[in-house]
Amino acid sequence: MNCAILTKEYFIATNYEQIIRKGIINMGTLQYAILGLLSRKDMTGYDMSKEFETTLSGFWNAKHSQIYPELKTLTEQSLIEYHLEISGTVLEKKVYSITAAGREQLTQWENNFNKLKPIAKDEFRLQLFFSDCVSPEHRIELLKNRLAQHEERLQQLRERKPEFQNLIAPPLDEEEFNDYLVYLGGIMREEEKCDWLTKCISLCEDRKKKN
Amino acid sequence: MNCAILTKEYFIATNYEQIIRKGIINMGTLQYAILGLLSRKDMTGYDMSKEFETTLSGFWNAKHSQIYPELKTLTEQSLIEYHLEISGTVLEKKVYSITAAGREQLTQWENNFNKLKPIAKDEFRLQLFFSDCVSPEHRIELLKNRLAQHEERLQQLRERKPEFQNLIAPPLDEEEFNDYLVYLGGIMREEEKCDWLTKCISLCEDRKKKN
């Protein structure tokens, strides 16, 4: 967020669409992730960091050192607010909730047809691309190692499957349905990686025979 | 690279393995991408930025503003070197080449079994995960829009296929073979995305009927 511009124009803009359209509030993906979490239930910054480590870990994350400053910014923008709660006798915690403006902001983002990122960086493909500087045997080892790692991850994902049982049957929970679609994306991506690596290994071995 | 440490210990370390092991030279992926490019042929920083835009665009990229400072650093580390060439009458260009030390460094990286990144951030999956704040109809629109974009990208990739014709037959060019494996990874990833999105759309429509 550009604070210089904010101080000048923030109070002139009369509604949030204006603020966004004018680029006065610069929303990044993390901000929407936080709004999304708060749209489901109130929580503290600490709770959010736990959510990133568990529920969202397959497709987004953030450390507490990034979360806390963002919470401050979002509060200043009145997209979220908090009240203090006491744990035990003295420990204060800030329990955040989403405001009407925050919910509007989240909905606008959900309504966006975002463009595909022009590139997805992939260090392994880079390594493979330049692997003519090692032996064909080692290239096979690289591929096999990678395959083993993806197979392990796939296995871990598959163990989560029983969570999604009553999905097609009523009560047709919307949140759980979305979770399932995203989960399916994770499974299919890992399966594809395994397929690709298996195919690569097989091509390498065919090639070795012909030499 | 931490220059404070460099000045203290650089000249004590007698070989490059030591330097790396001691963490005196901090190599990032971009450095290896540059070494990889130079291992194939000599080129200028400008040439590299063109390579990132074309050949490597599927899995890595870098702008010239990042490339030029890196070239300076790598030159200081003696992993690459350059000579000046004159274009026209006065325009100097720096033609870089990889040194023996640079080639050794690249080979060491190629020999690494790198661990899978713990997370691949995916903004679309985040959007889908929180899409219970828009209508089921809009969720289908989001998915269809995404599908169209992946189909277009897949189409563009498939048009490149004729480049890889003589791959299985001799002369068994190593570089071209690696290019093909990486290309295949791109194709398969896009196919998987299309499959997933198609499956999601179908699940959404089934669900609508049951309501």
Added chain:
DNA sequence: GGCTACATGTAAGCGGTTACATGATTTA
């Protein structure tokens, strides 16, 4: 009493993008 989890922050640094800045060469 000691360990783990809860809870909230700040500072330094890195990789990367966008914008600023300059000038020569080639091609239509």
Added chain:
DNA sequence: TAAATCATGTAACCGCTTACATGTAGCC
């Protein structure tokens, strides 16, 4: 001769990570 491309750099900023820093609460 104008526009596109070639060619090399710097500055400001952003998102994110790692490390620094502090203290409470609950459990064994």
